[in-house]
Amino acid sequence: MQKIDLAGTWQLQEAGKSGNINGELPGCNYLDLMQAGKIEDPFWGLNETASTKIAEKDFIYSMVFTIDEEMLTNDQVELVIGGLDTLASIKLNGSKIASCENAHRIYRLSVKPLLKKGENEILIYFSSPLPYIRAKNNENPLFAIGMADNAAHIRKPQCHFGWDWGPNLAPVGIHGSIAIEGYSKARLTNLSIEQKHNAGQVELEVCVDAEKYNDFSEALELIYTLIDPEGKKHTNTVPLVTEHTCFKIIVDEPKLWWCNGLGEQPLYDLAIDLVEVKNNKTPLDSWKRHIGLRTIRLDNGPDQWGRNFRFLVNEVPIFAKGGDWIPSDSFVTRTSREDLDFYIKSARDANMNMLRVWGGGYYESDTFYELCDEYGILVWQDFAFACAEYPLGDSTFLENVKLEVIDNVRRLRHHASLALWCGNNEIKMMSMSFKKPRRKSHDAFFFYQLKEWVSAEDSQTPYWSSSPSSSAPEIAANSLKDGDTHLWHVWHGLQPLESFRNYPTRFCSEFGVESLPNMLTIRSFTNAEKPTLFDPVMQLHQKSIGGNEKMLFYVLSKYRNPSTLESFIYLSQLIQSETVRMATEFWRRNSGRCNGAIYWQYNDCWPVASWAGIDYQKQFKAVQYRAKHFNKMVCVSAEMHKNEASVSVINDLPKEFSGSLVWRLVDFSGNIIYTQSQQVKIARNRADKVETIPFAQHLGAFKKQDAALILDLLDDEGKIISTQSNLLVADKEASLQKPNIKVAISADGETGSLNLQTDTYTRFAYVEIDGINTPLSDNFIDIEGGKTINLTFALPKGVNAADLQDNVHILSMADVDFSGTLLQDNLWRLKTRFTWHNMVYWFVFKFLI
Known part of the structure; x- marks a missing residue:
C-alpha cells in the first residue's frame, strides 16, 4: 500500500470572493480565518455574536499535490477522508467526484482515472449548513428543545450550533484525516477480533475481509503476529481461501486488562499482513490493532x-x-x-x-x-x-x-x-x-x-x-x-x-x-x-x-x-x-x-x-x-445529621477489606475532644454502615460551631487510606477564624513541594501559586489546627522554587468577605425561584420527570 498524506497547508477562499489565505487541513475555516487575521478570536469578549454569522457563508479549500508514476501503477487509488464536515462537494482536476453530507463518516473515493503524473489539484467546496437545515425543516419540521438550531436533519456534531454550555460556531473543514491511498492486486477491508475467555486461556477469533483487483487470482496468505505485553512474539500464516477468512489464536496464561482501580492495563499488539505467496511474501497491505484481553458485560x-x-x-x-x-x-x-x-x-x-x-x-x-x-x-x-x-x-x-x-x-x-x-x-x-x-x-x-x-x-x-x-x-x-x-x-x-x-x-x-x-x-x-x-x-x-x-x-x-x-x-x-x-x-x-x-x-x-x-x-x-x-476504591463516608453522624465504609474492591476506623472530635486549635477506634471488615463490592457517632454527646463544654469530626480509615497495616473531615454545623454557622498559615517551598528535581502549617482549623484551603498553571497534588483541603500538610506540583524548567515563596496565595472559608444582608439573600433566592423559566423547569421536574 502507498500513501500520500494531504494534511498540511491548503488555500482557503470564501466562495464568491477573490483572494486566498493559507489554511490547514485537518482544521477548519474559523481557525484559518483567525490565523490570517481576518476575524477576531470568537472566544474573546462579545465576539461570538459576530462570529456566528461566518457559518452562513460557503468556503472553498484547495491544494495542489504531486503524484508520481509509482502511485499510478496501482490497481486501485482512493481519496480517503475521515471527518469531512459536512456538506462538501469534491473536485479533482476539475472533475466532480463526490457530494458528501456526513461529518461522522469515513469516505473512500476511487480517483485513479482522474489522477495524472505530476501536479494535481483537489478542491473541496463546503456549503453552509444553515440553508440546508432551514430547507429541511420547512419540508419536515422536527421537534427540538431550542438548542442546536434544530439541526437534527444534518449529520454534523449538534453542539456546533450551540448548547447550554457551548457557543454557536459551526465550522467547516476536516477533523479527521485526508490522504491518497494506492493498492495493487488486493487489500484488507475489514478486521474483527472476538474474544472467548475460558479458565486460564483466551481464544481470539480473527476475521479478515480482503478485496482483490483486476481478477487477481494468485495465492494470498495472511501472516499474523501477536506480541504480548512483555514483547514475546507469536507468528503464524493462514491461507486466504476466500475474501472472508477467519482463524483462531490461542493465548495461554493471558494477562487480563482491567479498568482503573481493579488492576493493570496490559495491551497486546496484533499485526496482520496480506502477502502474495509467490512474490517472496511481499506485503500488499497491513493492519495493526492494540487489544486488551477482557470481557465487558452490562447486567x-x-x-x-x-x-x-x-x-x-x-x-x-x-x-x-x-x-x-x-x-x-x-x-x-x-x-x-x-x-x-x-x-x-x-x-x-x-x-x-x-x-x-x-x-x-x-x-x-x-x-x-x-x-x-x-x-x-x-x-x-x-x-x-x-x-x-x-x-x-x-x-x-x-x-x-x-x-x-x-x-x-x-x-x-x-x-x-x-x-x-x-x-x-x-x-x-x-x-x-x-x-x-x-x-x-x-x-x-x-x-x-x-x-x-x-x-x-x-x-x-x-x-x-x-x-x-x-x-x-x-x-x-x-x-x-x-x-x-x-x-x-x-x-x-x-x-x-x-x-x-x-x-x-x-x-x-x-x-x-x-x-x-x-x-x-x-x-x-x-x-x-x-x-x-x-x-x-x-x-x-x-x-x-x-x-x-x-x-x-x-x-x-x-x-x-x-x-x-x-x-x-x-x-x-x-x-x-x-x-x-x-x-x-x-x-x-x-x-x-x-x-x-x-x-x-x-x-x-x-x-x-x-x-x-x-x-x-x-x-x-x-x-x-x-x-x-x-472516588477511592476503599473510602470512608459520613452522612451528617443534626446531632450525629452515620459512618459507612465503601469497598469497591473484588476482595474483602479489613482495617480500622479511627474518628475524633477536635476543636479548631487542633486539640482532641474525644476519639475512638474500631475494627471494620467489609465484604467485596459492598458498602456497610459501621458506626453512628452521637457527636453531640461527646462535646462536653464545646459547642458544635467550634468543632470538627475527623474520620481516618486505616488498612490492616495501619496506613491511612482515606480521610474525611466534617464540620458539625453548616459552614456558614461555624465559628471559623481567619488562619495564619506558614508557607515553605522546596524542590526535588522537577517537583516542587509546598508545606502549609496553620494555627486554626482551615476549611477548604484553596492554594494558587503565581507562575504555576498545572494542577497541584491536592487542593480545596481541610487542615486541622496546628497540623502541617504537604502539596506537590510540577516545577517549570528554569524556575527556582525559592522564588515562588511570595507567589503563594491561599483562600479559605474564613477569608471570604460577604456583602448585603441575609434578607437580601433570601429575597434574591425567592426572585430566582419565581422567574418564568425556573417555574417551568420546577413543574417539569416535580411532576413530569
Missing part, C-alpha cells in the same frame, strides 16, 4: 429493586465513577495528543473508571480511545443523536446513518476501553413530546434497528437504547427501578442540593451543578478591570438559561453573598464539589442497588461558566480535586 437482569444496571469487567462488578465527556474544543483539531493525555490521565488520577462520550458531539478519536486503553478508563460511547426528533422516516437519511454506524463501530470495536454503545442522548426521555407515530418510530429505531446494525459489526460490546432509558420501550425513561437516569431535579428543578438522597437510581449518567471557571480562564476572554457575574461578557460566556442566577441561588443556600468575583468563583466551585460528592457517596453507600455516578460534565470546549470539573484552560475546579478522595 440488566431483574433483582429485588427492579432491574439492574451494572457493568462487569472480567465478571467483576464495578461501580462506575467518572464524568460526561463533550468535545474538547469548539474547533477540535487544535486539541493535541498531549491535551488528550492530560484529560485522560487526570481522570485516572481522580480514581475515575469511566467517561461517557455524549451524543451531541463526535465519535471520539482513535487517540482518545488509545489513551483510555492505556489508563484504564472505560468509555460509554453515545451514537451521534441528542435531544431532538430525527427524520427516521427518510430512507436516504437512514442509509447515511447506517454507513456512519458501520464506519465507527468497525473503527472502535477492538478497544479494551469500549464498554457500551448507547443509541442517543435524552431522546427517549423527551419523546413523550413527539407525535405518537414518530414516538413509535424512534422507539423502533433505537431499541431494535440500531441495535441490529451494531450487533452485526460488534457482538461483544453491550448496547443500550438511550441515555436515560429503561430496558423496554414501554417503560418510561428516568426510572429509579430500571436503567440509567439523568437527574436534573437539582439545578434545573431548583431542588435542594441534598435532594439526591431521594433518588436511589440504578445508575446516574448525568447530574451536577454549575460553577465559574478559574480566574485564569476568565481572563482569557475579558480584560474588564472588575468582571461581575452579570456583566454582558460574563453573561455571554454562560449558555444555560438563567445559569448565573442559579449559581448564586445555590451559593446563597449554603453561604452568604460574597463581595468579590474571586470569592464567588471559590464558593461556586465548592457548591459544585460538595454536591457531586454528596450524591456520589450516597449512591456508593447503596452499592448494588446503585451502580454508577457519572457527573455532568468532565470538560469544556471553550471558556465558560458550566458544569465542567476541568475548565477550558485545563484548570482543575474543586470537584476534580475532591473526586480523587470520594
